[in-house]
Amino acid sequence: MMEQAGILGLGCYLPVMKLTNKDMEKMVDTSDEWIMTRTGIKERRIAPKEFAASDLGVEAARAAIKDSGLKPEDIDLIIVATVTGDMAFPSTSCIIQDKIGARNSAAFDINAACSGFIFGIITAKQFVDSGFYKNVLVIGAEKMTNLVDWQDRSTCVLFGDGAGACVVGKSKDRRIISYFIGCDGSGSNLLRLPAGGSRIPTTEETVKAKLHFLKMEGNEVFKIAVKVMADAANKAITKAGLLCSDIDLLIPHQANIRILMAVAKKMGLPEEKIFLNIEKYGNMSSASTAVALAEADKEHKIKKGDNVALVAFGAGLTYGAVVIKW
Ligand code: UT7
Numbered sequence: 215m216m217e218q219a220g221i222l223g224l225g226c227y228l229p230v231m232k233l234t235n236k237d238m239e240k241m242v243d244t245s246d247e248w249i250m251t252r253t254g255i256k257e258r259r260i261a262p263k264e265f266a267a268s269d270l271g272v273e274a275a276r277a278a279i280k281d282s283g284l285k286p287e288d289i290d291l292i293i294v295a296t297v298t299g300d301m302a303f304p305s306t307s308c309i310i311q312d313k314i315g316a317r318n319s320a321a322f323d324i325n326a327a328c329s330g331f332i333f334g335i336i337t338a339k340q341f342v343d344s345g346f347y348k349n350v351l352v353i354g355a356e357k358m359t360n361l362v363d364w365q366d367r368s369t370c371v372l373f374g375d376g377a378g379a380c381v382v383g384k385s386k387d388r389r390i391i392s393y394f395i396g397c398d399g400s401g402s403n404l405l406r407l408p409a410g411g412s413r414i415p416t417t418e419e420t421v422k423a424k425l426h427f428l429k430m431e432g433n434e435v436f437k438i439a440v441k442v443m444a445d446a447a448n449k450a451i452t453k454a455g456l457l458c459s460d461i462d463l464l465i466p467h468q469a470n471i472r473i474l475m476a477v478a479k480k481m482g483l484p485e486e487k488i489f490l491n492i493e494k495y496g497n498m499s500s501a502s503t504a505v506a507l508a509e510a511d512k513e514h515k516i517k518k519g520d521n522v523a524l525v526a527f528g529a530g531l532t533y534g535a536v537v538i539k540w
Contacts, residue, residue, distance in 0.1 A: 225277025
């Protein structure tokens with residue numbers, strides 16, 4: 215069997231504290247019933263106040279490195295996908311590099327929002343297949359609960375905190391056999407965090423106007439999400455020489471159960487082939503697919519020889535998919 219970039223190890227970390235829909239009923243005008251039927255979310259995890267994205271990422275990274283049988287010094291490159299980095303700069307990957315003692319690695323962040331972990335895996339594959347690096351650590355780490363306006367019921371019920379990671383290196387199994395990424399920048403206004411960047415620097419006024427919180431046109435994003443996720447998955451699956459019916463498990467970005475069921479229907483996949491953990495964690499942006507992949511593996515949802523497809527979309531709008539031969 216030919217060796218090519220594949221998954222050497224997986225890990226994830228979820229904060230202990232849960233915020234349930236019942237808790238949310240006390241915070242905003244909502245109901246467990248509305249949140250469950252409209253989104254599929256029952257509870258989400260909240261990281262402690264003193265935790266930043268790097269603290270979540272470190273735990274997931276350590277678990278993934280341990281799972282791969284490698285040591286931190288064996289890592290050549292760290293890629294962190296995040297929209298909730300500790301600071302605007304330095305990159306969160308540099309902070310994680312220091313914390314885990316991966317002293318031989320290069321490090322950079324990527325921002326592709328909820329698609330970030332998939333973009334990270336695909337970037338890692340280029341470095342591994344070219345022979346430039348041996349072991350690349352890819353992390354999706356997010357503290358989304360710092361970005362949401364806790365008085366805006368249309369967004370605050372959706373998001374949670376967490377991190378997932380994988381080590382990518384040359385492998386005979388769990389090979390990344392194809393991928394697709396895309397972007398539609400004309401939708402960049404649909405999901406954004408307006409203030410704090412060079413366009414609208416933070417001032418007293420921007421804080422008062424709550425421009426440092428995430429804004430989303432939920433309905434618009436919903437419609438586009440169904441289309442681009444199904445398209446991205448189809449393109450990667452076709453490129454792998456497979457049909458949708460050959461996919462044993464689809465691991466989608468956990469944005470909304472109704473989006474995921476619509477994608478499954480578009481792809482002709484039965485519900486039992488869709489990996490779901492949205493009920494427990496909500497939407498963790500780039501960490502969603504990372505955690506889902508690690509959990510699917512840990513829960514023995516994937517067996518040797520399976521065709522696994524990861525698919526995501528997010529702010530940008532970005533979208534992408536990866537097919538892994540387990
Ligand atoms: O990964 C990032 C990408 N983001 C997403 O994938 C999100 C995509 N969008 C969605 O998931 C859905 O659009 C939402 C879950 C955000 C909203 O669901 P919806 O079915 O599109 O609801 P809606 O925005 O059309 O709102 C319907 C009603 C409105 O009330 P009126 O105007 O009909 O009286 C909202 O005010 O539901 C109301 N509403 C709520 N009611 C109770 C909105 N949020 C809530 C809430 N609880 N939390």
